[in-house]
Amino acid sequence: MTKPIPDTEPTPAHGPPTARTGYRWELLVLLWLAFFLNQADRQIFSVVLPLIRRDLGLSDAELGLIASALVWTYGLLVPVAGFLGDRFSRRNILGFCLLFWSVATLFTGFCATLLQFVLLRGVATGGGEAFYAPSANALLGERYPEKRAFVLSIHQTAVYFGIILSGLIAGYVGEHYGWQRAFYLFGGFGILLAAVFFSRIPKDIRASVADSQTLADVGRTARVIVRKPTVVLLTLGFGCMVFVNVGYLTWMPSFLVDKFGLSLTDAGFSSLFYHHLGAFLGVLSGARIADHYARINPRSRLVVQSAGLLLGAPFIYWMSQADSQPLTYAALFGFGMFRGWYDSNIVASLYEVVPDRMRSSAYGLMLACAFLIGASAPYLLGVLKPTLGLSTGLASLSACYVLGSGLLGLASFVYFQRDREA
Known part of the structure; x- marks a missing residue:
């Protein structure tokens, strides 16, 4: 052996x-x-x-x-x-x-x-x-x-x-x-x-x-991480993405059942398959693009993420407003494709501005904040459902992608170089 x-x-x-x-x-x-x-x-x-x-x-x-x-x-x-x-x-x-x-x-x-x-x-x-x-x-x-x-x-x-x-x-x-x-x-x-x-x-x-490590050591590590504006903005952008993702995963099967009369089995499969097929292709292509341009300028990873959220936003809106199943599935695929661009550099972008000794800690804090932000999405969409309707609620998620894209753009062009050298 x-x-x-x-x-x-x-x-x-x-x-x-x-x-x-x-x-x-x-x-x-x-x-x-x-x-x-x-x-x-x-x-x-x-x-x-x-x-x-x-x-x-x-x-x-x-x-x-x-x-x-x-x-x-x-x-x-x-x-x-x-x-x-x-x-x-x-x-x-x-x-x-x-x-x-x-x-x-x-x-x-x-x-x-x-x-x-x-x-x-x-x-x-x-x-x-x-x-x-x-x-x-x-x-x-x-x-x-x-x-x-x-x-x-x-x-x-x-x-x-x-x-x-x-x-x-x-x-x-x-x-x-x-x-x-x-x-x-x-x-x-x-x-x-x-x-x-x-x-x-x-x-x-x-x-x-x-x-x-004492609690003081842990506290010092946390302070170093949160004092980097790039890390804070990456975390908020991640929170925007998780908010959209959790809301979509929770309500999309019900949306397809209500709108197109699908069975629970068909709705469950269709709501996941087309989106994640696009995400699979997007995460690989986004990584290749980011790795290529990051050799010249490391901030390219954040730019790819920002572009992914911005380009994905119209597909979220289209997903909720399309009048036919094929158009809805096409929108799900596009939404997933550009979500994959974002996913491809979640960790790699963070590691560009965080020292090796703190990388696991930084990612842990980033995940915690994002999940605590995203956990409220199903509840808020449920509150809006009786008054505005699920279609409008899902469409509004596109605004979160636009907000996340802006936060990442701000990080990449204003704070990234300084935080990377610090």
């Missing part, structure tokens, strides 16, 4: 650049699978929700509480995950959080009461998933400095596959074998993947140099 190569980044003085190629791609593949499960495990509950309601008799309010518990737990813990990712072995953090949320997902299949669902699906699954993204993106950013946006974009495609395939697989398993087995299947696969991850990926050097 081939032993994995030690987890240290070589320089030309220590050996040929190709010596680590196998391990670097192995790391990306394993993290892609982990991120796939990170997103899939989050979606299972929504897919089999009607079956849980029927079998256990939970009310809509109780089911909403279970869903909210995951979002709020994630948002509150992800900054903690970011700070820990800058101080301890990222390999250990990733392996243990994958194992933790997978065990929680598996045991969710045994739930029979509201409290059990809140604790296992909401707090445990959400808490475990919160520790993944900051360490994973920081680790990939370190290992692929010259292809950072492209590699992080490949990693980002796991979001789209996780959302779409979990809907198909969990829906089929739940319909034919019971909703419990959907949780058993995904949780069991995650436990197996965690075992492979620990056996193939060696402990990174950060574990041997991590020191005990």
Whole structure:
């Protein structure tokens, strides 16, 4: 059995650049699978929700509480995950959080009461998933400095596959074998993947140099991050994007049912597939464009993100106002395509202005703020639905994309150079 190569980044003085190629791609593949499960495990509950309601008799309010518990737990813990990712072995953090949320997902299949669902699906699954993204993106950013946006974009495609395939697989398993087995299947696969991850990926050097950080140290790190206007504007722009995304994911299936009379199955598939197909193509093309121009001017990453939001805004409006299914699906595709441009550089843009020692912390804070902002979108659209209508509510999301584009443009042309040199 081939032993994995030690987890240290070589320089030309220590050996040929190709010596680590196998391990670097192995790391990306394993993290892609982990991120796939990170997103899939989050979606299972929504897919089999009607079956849980029927079998256990939970009310809509109780089911909403279970869903909210995951979002709020994630948002509150992800900054903690970011700070820990800058101080301890990222390999250990990733392996243990994958194992933790997978065990929680598996045991969710045994739930029979509201409290059990809140604790296992909401707090445990959400808490475990919160520790993944900051360490994973920081680790990939370190290992692929010259292809950072492209590699992080490949990693980002796991979001789209996780959302779409979990809907198909969990829906089929739940319909034919019971909703419990959907949780058993995904949780069991995650436990197996965690075992492979620990056996193939060696402990990174950060574990041997991590020191005990006081609360004062953490506070100083946070102050350095928030004093960079570029980071603040990137975070607010991310919040605009998450607000739109959460609102779209929550209400688009119902919109298609109400407007075109689709079944729940058809509406669920159509609302996700066309958008995420466009996002998959957009995230790869956006990364290539950004990596090419960033060699000349690093602010190009922010410009690509800003352009993605600005060009995506008309498609959001068109998506909600189109009179036919084909035009709606075309708008969903365009919306996804330019959303992918934005996604391709979320992490890479942040890393341009944040020191390596703070990258995981900065991304954790960014995620927390964005998720706490975005969590209100479903509620606000629900409030507007009886008076203005869902079509108008969805159309108004385009304004958030325009606002986000302006914030990123301001960051790129006013503050970026100064913050990058600081």
